[in-house]
Amino acid sequence: MANKKKNTKQAAKSSSKFVFWMIGLVAVCLLAFIFLSNQSDKKDKATTKTNDIDYSNQPFLGDENAPVSIIEFGDYKCPICKDFAHNVVPMIQKELVDTGKAKFYFMNDSFINIDSKRSAQFAESVFQELGNETFWKFHELLYQKQPEDTKAEKQDIFTEQFLTDTLKEMASEKDVEKVVKNFKEQKSMDAWQKDMDYAGKLGVTGTPTMFVNGKMFTGKTMDDLKEMVEKAAKEK
Missing domain, CATH: 1.20.5 (Single alpha-helices involved in coiled-coils or other helix-helix interfaces)
Incomplete structure (x- = not known):
């Protein structure tokens, strides 16, 4: 029991x-x-919210009166951004920018290493001193000069001398001096920080990342982007 x-x-x-x-x-x-x-x-x-964005004093391609604004957040040391600049941006320009449907902005999300930050700030100095057209030439050439070796992502390659020599390929000695002076005096710091603040605010977690009229683009194809641009134009 x-x-x-x-x-x-x-x-x-x-x-x-x-x-x-x-x-x-x-x-x-x-x-x-x-x-x-x-x-x-x-x-x-993050993908459906429409964010208010200040586009003033930002480099862009296209007609400033175009109804839709596309932003690419990129890093000059990012290999995928290089591929995007060479293969995708020309398609965007041909099908959306040149047709007047959209304008295309570039903003910095410099996250890989010191080269990312230095090259972005130098490019901002180019934009401030020499204008939009020269900025895009420098922008494209900088991606062309990005090392093919993926290990170079962690190396200090985009030095001030390297960036200065790159600019010399398209600008006069006098113009180069103006840009270098701007860069040394950190006059482009605020513009770069503005981009970085937006990258954080908008939830950018990698590059390239695009936004269409303030909404994050989550599509996979050019057709997806065109559809989003057309929809954004109708919502204006």
């Missing part, structure tokens, strides 16, 4: 432990579900 009571107590104790662990497991699963749901909601909001 004593053994029976003892077994009954042990069974009750085991049952209590089982219930406790089941309750704990359910609670963990519930918390995980809530966390994943919140992450999904945040991602959905």
Whole structure:
């Protein structure tokens, strides 16, 4: 009889432990579900939210009166950005910019290394001193000169001398001096920081990332982009 009571107590104790662990497991699963749901909601909001963006004093391609504004966030040391600049931007220019449907802006998200920051600020100095047209020439040449070796991402290659020599390929000595002076005096710092602040505010997590009239582009093809631009134009 004593053994029976003892077994009954042990069974009750085991049952209590089982219930406790089941309750704990359910609670963990519930918390995980809530966390994943919140992450999904945040991602959905980032891709559907229309953000207010100040486009003033930013380099762009196209007609400033075009109804739609496309932004590319890029890094001059990013190999994917190089490919994007050489293969995708010409398509965007031909099908959307040259047709007057959109204008195309470039903004910096300099995240790879010191070269990223230095080249972006130097390019901003080019824009401030020599204007939009020379900026885009420098922009394209800088991507052309990006090293093919992926290990170079971590190397200090885009030095001030390298950037100065690159600019000399398209600008006069006097113009180069103006840009270098601007860069040394850090006059382009605020413009670069403005881009970086937007990259953080808009939730940019990699380059290249595009926005169409303030909404993040999450499509995969040129047709997806054209569709988004057409939709944005109708919403104006």
